[in-house]
Amino acid sequence: MMSYLSILKSLRFHPWPWVFVMLLLSFGQDTAVGIIDVPLGNPSYEFIERMETKGIIKGVRDGTRPLSRIKVAELLMQIEDSQNRYKLTEVEVRQLEWLKREFRYELEALGASVVQEEDPHHGRWHLFAGGEGVGNQLWLDPVVRFSWDTRGGKTVYRRSWGGKIYGYLDDTIGFYLYTRDTSEWGKGIRHVGEKWREAWEKELKDPLRGGFSEKGIGHIGYYGDRIDHDEVDAAISIALPWFKLEFGKGSNVWGPGYHGQIALSDWAPSYGQVKLSASYGSLLDFTYIHAWLHSGLVDTLRSYQTPEGFRRTLYRRRYLAGHRLEFTPLRGLDIGLSETVIYGDRGPEVLYLIPVMFFWSAQHYLGDPDNLQMSGDIDVNLIDGLRFYVSLFVDEIYISKIFSRRGHHNWIGVQGGVHLVPLTGYLKDLDLRLEYTRINPFVYSHKFPINNFESYGYILGHQIGSNADEIYARVNYRHKRPLLLSLYYNKVRKGELVSAEEAYNNPSQRFLSGEVEVLRTYGFGVTYEPMPNLFLNARYKLFSSSGGSENGLSLSFRYNF
Template sequence: MRNIHLLLRSLMCILLFFYIASPAISEDASPDIPLYHPVYPLLDRLNARDWVAVPDTRPLTRIQVVRMLSAVSSQSMSATERGLINRYIAELENRAAFTREPRWTWHDSAASVTLEPLARQQVIARRGDGFLNETASQTYIGGSMRGRFHTLGFYARHFEAREWSDQPRLRREDVLAHPLEDVQLKGKKVDFRESAFQLAWANTWMRVDVGKGSLSWGPGRTGNLLLSNNAPSYGLFRLRTSHGRLRYTHIASSLRARPGLIDTTRRWIDNGHVRIFLRQKRLAAHRLEIAFSKVRIGLHEAVVYGDRGFELLYVLPVAVFAGTQNHLGNRDNLVIGADISAHILTGLTLYGACFFDDMVKFDPNAFSNQFAFQLGAFWVDPLGLRDTDVRAEYVRVEPYVYAHNFHINTYEHYDALLGYPTGPNADRYFARVTHRFSPSLNASLTFERERQGENPVNPDGTIVNVGGNAQLGRRLEDPTTRNFMSGNIETLKKIGGHVLFAPVRNWTLQMQYQHHRITTQQSRVTGHEWTATMAVNFY
């Protein structure tokens, strides 16, 4: 508790100093745009054409994106692209898209508030010997609020959700919805909810915000190695600053320990009820992004630590975690990474990323140096096909990446990885072709092949640890060597199609089909998955 109070007092002093020292511009404090918003694929197209420089440190703010879209409006483009740009500018500037839009807005010279409903109805049907055959329905109902008050920007969103199925839900793993915070299992029904919120302040050169949200750092679009939007939202304090070609972000975050990691020192009976607490878990991370005319480079590091409050040396924005972690006794989970994206030709972007987990020495053979890398390409209007783009990615994650000797330091929030979703001892090929027929209609075809080396289980129930599960770090009895794709190899191939129709902005109808083929050393099975979705303001 003392650590939390010390942290809050320190942050208040920092904010007060900057508030007094610098003039504030409220527009820079506009709320972030959620990572699933459809404006991001459009920004990737504009970035690949070298029309505008779009950072790979995301999410971006509403004002940032409006400025980017406005800056390219004079370029020669298709009617579809121009229609999308006009649609998103109108949305982000808070202009109504049609007469009876379900939105309430109030504003004066010092403040503004916008309230919007959000909803999503999704039906999933799974058939085939590769699945537990079932039909599931997911219903989300909620709302969002955003606005400003003088120099502060704010945003809040909440939804209540229920998943129905014709199959029982006995564990978290049975639930199809993702990502998940706490769930209430009720036979064939599951209830869950999630909130995200943000309070931001900015001046001409710095922005500070606190709240609960998700981050994505890097050029990957199927996930990134250091931070992806794979996990539920988490509490964070964030500082962002930029100067010229440089952009720097620092966060101090509170994570949720995996269900079952109980703090045994804080368990007691209160009013006849057993009261338990999960162990404390924290994340600190920072990223420096350098933008040149044709190349963007990102450098970042992060550390997950637990069983204590916020560590002051990790909270400081100028800390170097590689040295700080050593100073604190090498008891935390340190990760380091870098990425690069380059515009080789107009319309073609190549990118790559590397990632080291627990790197303590520059020795490729050291067990502590677990490694992952990612390669990708994004091609806009290939071979002259307008309003079309192609993306291809390959990711390889070595054994034991994201795991740690201490369970509390696993690189996850709840039971979802903060980094790339495949987990360790895995690789993945991904390819997608997307065509936009109009601002309201697009379709895509995808192919994926994912391999996973899972930990074998002996007849007596003991686990042979080959580094195939991020939730199981190296034990004392495990070998000091690791081999990629050892263990039980499972190969998953997916081929599918997706159609999205958005008659008006933020109202979408989607249909998706995926064919699955799962191959192991003992069997080969197939499955079919159909998904139909209707959503309003849900991203």
């Protein structure tokens, strides 16, 4: 250990953080195989959710995502070994075999066989794959996306490329890098000057107006009728005897919602974070995060302009701390409880760096300068083929008037949904979903703007924002393994937003008060996956509002995107 210290001192590094890291590594588990996360949006999530709804597997506890690769591999093994495996349709069996290619390495590390007769190489293609033994592996994949979107006579073209690198080092560390660079151009991209840029960016992030908006866009470069933006997710995960420790940049989904989540969603750009996660047997999971957000609020004390006219803009600090407990008290019932706090204008607060701290009491101790939220959800699957869930998000609440239509400080959000999977008959490869979300006025906001529940201008929770509700219905039918047909309907109602002063002086504002905007969307989509992670998509949408109706059409080619 002294040799490490002397080297670090000679390099003028402060040694103690590195000593801490080396101590963590010295107590690593026997293997780190599978500890890196599966990207949100991977097809494995919907397949596992369908298997849970059918009753093939129980106690999945997927209300805390992303899941690790080893967790997904274990669930695929449970499906393979389930006594109810005979209930799988022919399409589902082929889907299972398809996913086993993606998680071949983790499955083999668990002792499972993934050899497939029709594919003697029993693996999927990688640009590079190599390594020696278990725990020293590296994979490299290209990322490509081309798309064409039109709506109301406006057209946008998108081109994205990048790469994915992931692997394991020395049985202790897993790493992951996913980067992509995107250009968008066409008549749907306005020529934006400085004067209109802020208003246009807000429109892009508004689900009622931004017809071409994408979630998770951070910094945007403007070049006339073209915009460029790039996104990156990365993580280093360390397997320890008691928990997994992760340093990275990524997103989190907390809650069972399908078309957005009210506690934490991936609508906002990914953010830097430290994450601790642990599982205790097969009944309980615990997750803690501390994240560095983008406030979008200029720090006038630290920002400056050089004599040559160059402007250096720095932003006020904003953080998110949160922890979530998800447990299975009985087979077919998963319960999640979480607590989050937004704070800023100072360095990381030590009380919020304690994973098991009760943040409610911590912020009282600090004098109530921050914005605390609590949430809970129940995911019920007691009847095979039927799953329903309910989520509650509490920003502020006045218990004695919780059921009052003009309740004082009832700043809450609720979400409920049903997932149906027919078990027999001609419709057995069908999925039916119905979901309702309601966000009361003032939710996600705060009297101190630094504490708003957002990052880079995007809400961290459900994308419809406060004083709004949404009905979402979707039918998926997988005719063959590679072919998915989708039919969906979406109705969003949104009332007026008011200032923070109005929110605190008149906290009993009625739901959907003021002028209400309504947007209905009818859609049909076709997705074809001829090879792993290569998707061809075609979607038609009809948008209907008080201002009239518009047709939208989208075509895309995606590989590893």
